[in-house]
Amino acid sequence: MKTYxxxxxxxxxxxxxxxxxxxxxxxxxxxxxxxxxxxxMQEFLWKTEEEVKAQVSKDKERFADEIADTVVYLMLLADDLGIDMYEAIERKMKKNAERYPVDKCRGKATKYTNL
Structure with a gap:
């Protein structure tokens, strides 16, 4: 497996x-x-969960390509801006852990400002 x-x-x-x-x-x-x-997003628009699952099962490579295209541009952007993605994600996870404590948000889709 390759590293980032x-x-x-x-x-x-x-x-x-x-x-x-x-x-x-x-x-x-x-x-x-x-x-x-x-x-x-367009691939998912107006489809039920069942339709989405069936479509992904049928053509997983197309979805993987779209996800890869998105991630590639974000990786290059982060590098060009001097952003270390490992550090950025770690920092963001810490912020999210503080904003969304397990005891207040487990099983909820509520924004942290409304917990």
Whole structure:
């Protein structure tokens, strides 16, 4: 299994070989990630849970591709902005643990400001 940093290095090399850095501004990377996420959302729109499960089972690779496209743009954006994703996720998880204590939020979909 590859590590995050090994995968990121491959993405950066892929981008450099094609001279795409000039197109990958923070604005454009964030927009590309949002567009790819919207393409994924479109696959689920107006479908029941059962329909979604059936569709994913039938064509899992298409869903994996859309998710991968989104994550690739976010990985490149984070790297370009000097954000270490391991640290960012750890920090965010700590914030969420404080905002959503288990005893107050277990089994609830309530925003932390309303707990």
């Amino acid at each position: 940093h090994e995968l990121l290095k491959k993405l950066i090399i892929f981008r450099q070989e094609r001279n795409w850095e000039k197109f990958h501004t923070p604005k454009d990377l964030s927009m590309a990630a949002a567009i790819e996420a919207a393409e994924l």
